[in-house]
Amino acid sequence: MSDKKIYIRKPKKEFSKKIFQLVKSCGNLDLNSEYLYLLQSTHFKECCSIALCDDKVVGFVSGYKIPNNENALFIWQVAIDENFRGLGLANKLITNTLKRKVNSEVNYIHTTVSADNKSSLRMFKKLANKLNTKMKSKKFFKKEDFIDAHEEETLYEIGPIKKQKEK
Numbered sequence: 001m002s003d004k005k006i007y008i009r010k011p012k013k014e015f016s017k018k019i020f021q022l023v024k025s026c027g028n029l030d031l032n033s034e035y036l037y038l039l040q041s042t043h044f045k046e047c048c049s050i051a052l053c054d055d056k057v058v059g060f061v062s063g064y065k066i067p068n069n070e071n072a073l074f075i076w077q078v079a080i081d082e083n084f085r086g087l088g089l090a091n092k093l094i095t096n097t098l099k100r101k102v103n104s105e106v107n108y109i110h111t112t113v114s115a116d117n118k119s120s121l122r123m124f125k126k127l128a129n130k131l132n133t134k135m136k137s138k139k140f141f142k143k144e145d146f147i148d149a150h151e152e153e154t155l156y157e158i159g160p161i162k163k164q165k166e167k
Helices: 012-027 036-040 089-098 116-128
Strands: 007-009 049-053 057-067 069-080 108-114 136-141 153-157
Touching: 007 089, 012 036, 012 057, 012 153, 049 089, 057 089, 069 089, 089 116, 108 116, 116 136, 116 153
Parallel strands: 069 108
Antiparallel strands: 007 049, 049 057, 057 069, 108 153, 136 153
16 A cells, blocks of 8 residues: 555545545444534544545544643544554554644543553554653543443653654
8 A cells, every 4th residue: 555645634524434434444443423523523523534546544642732731632432443553554644643733732641441452552663663752551441430341541651852843
């Protein structure tokens, strides 16, 4: 897939259905409602990024600034089309989000990862190295916090991050 050009940008409402389908196709992510992906591509678009290849959404990172902590960006979901994995696309999507002027005060990334999600953990460790910062963890959501069967989620904090320039 490296022979095709991949564009990274903020999502728009018209991509919400394709984002929903991408997350659904990943199989290992919690699928949220279509309505949420509409909100992420409108209200939260400054904290989200998509990767496009020939008008197909091949990558999506959703995030939001943590209420009462504007210097922390919470990365909620990372979805990469199986044919585009291994290209560093997840880190490019997050970096693209960080470089936006509206996120210039962000100097920490927070995310949760379940113990069995080794690939996400590797990706976030690579991101911390790329940003020349550290990553620390602490317990966050226990099994009992969920209604349905769900693994514990460990909170990872990446930072401090040096100021990013607008893209």
